[in-house]
Amino acid sequence: MPTSKRLRINGPRLQRNLEDLARFGAIAGGGVCRPAFGRADKEARDFLEDRMRALGLAIHIDSIGNLFGIRNGRESKPVVLCGSHADTVGTGGRFDGSVGVLGGLEVLETLNEAGVATRHPLGVVSFVNEEGARFTPDMMGSLVFRGDLSVEAARRMVGIDGTTVGGNIDENCYAGPSTPGELPVRCYVELHIEQGPVLERDNRTIGVVEGVQGIKWISFTLRGATAHAGAMPIHLRHDAAYVAGATIQYARQLSLQVDGQRATVGSLVLSPNLVNVVAEEARLTVDLRNADPGRLSAAEERLSLFVNDIAGTEGVRVEREVRVDVAPVMFDPSMVDAVENAAKTLGYSYMRMISGAGHDAQVMAGVCPAAMIFVPSRGGISHNVAEYSAPEHIEAGANVLLHTLLRFAD
């Protein structure tokens, strides 16, 4: 279809829509505060629904509040879907999530203008509560869509302000008549800002996302014995702080030794935490991430062996608890190839990469073949009012989205 090959989205129009959406929950510094299921979040969803109606899309809203706009195909077939989310963290920017939803609507508007008909229907979704900052779990809307979380269980969740998801859904009229997951989906593509510094540092326009890192959070409680810092000889100590410090060192070593590994000790509390007292107890967390499940498990095993070993030598007892265990997700290779081909054909610089953050696309990868397109984040800053992605990069990302979707819609 040679005419559709020459199609490009309207960058200035997409920027205007991003500005319009950023008015809902706008905060000082150009950021957005749109916590899930709140009033500003609902106003943003109403804005998106109006845009969908203006584009002639069929509206589906399910009982958890996910919003879908569907453009008919020539045949009644599963939907080729794209989208993201419209909720933000309390100190959010105007690009995280919004770029994927509005980028998708821009693609459909471009197809409408050019009079391009596709075999499969094309759709845009705005999933509820991707961030999870107000109500856990994050990626709630896509998890409910996938069937991993029931609407009833999601509604019972109590947020940081003591209110429930269900109470907010009812108060702000979120629920629609569709049953979550009933819409047949052929594949899902999510355009998103990178939220990290890699594309900018490598001076690339498009990130071809191959997968999302798995995460393990392990908390260690180390119990030794308190003692006087002057009177107790070193070789007689059971120093919990010493074992904690060695663990921090080892986490860095693991990151350097295991391919694709990140290991972070972000929290450490010593007790009694006094200048001249050997610590009796240390509580620390290790955040382990890797896109390879085998390497992630091996890193966890090596870390635990190390901690047990050094604690044993020091005479410190170890309690270990895995608090988060999210498996890595690798996207469908043919979808990833399609994103890469679109970037290449359009003449954009690109690189293959792994997402460091979680996204609805990793949940949707359990429903249908899925993929993601990243565009650069200035300074790698996100979840912050200073979050910024350049208009030409967002335009490029939406063009890659357009041609990836066309590839699967025919």
Ligand SMILES: [Zn+2]
């Ligand atoms: Zn996001």
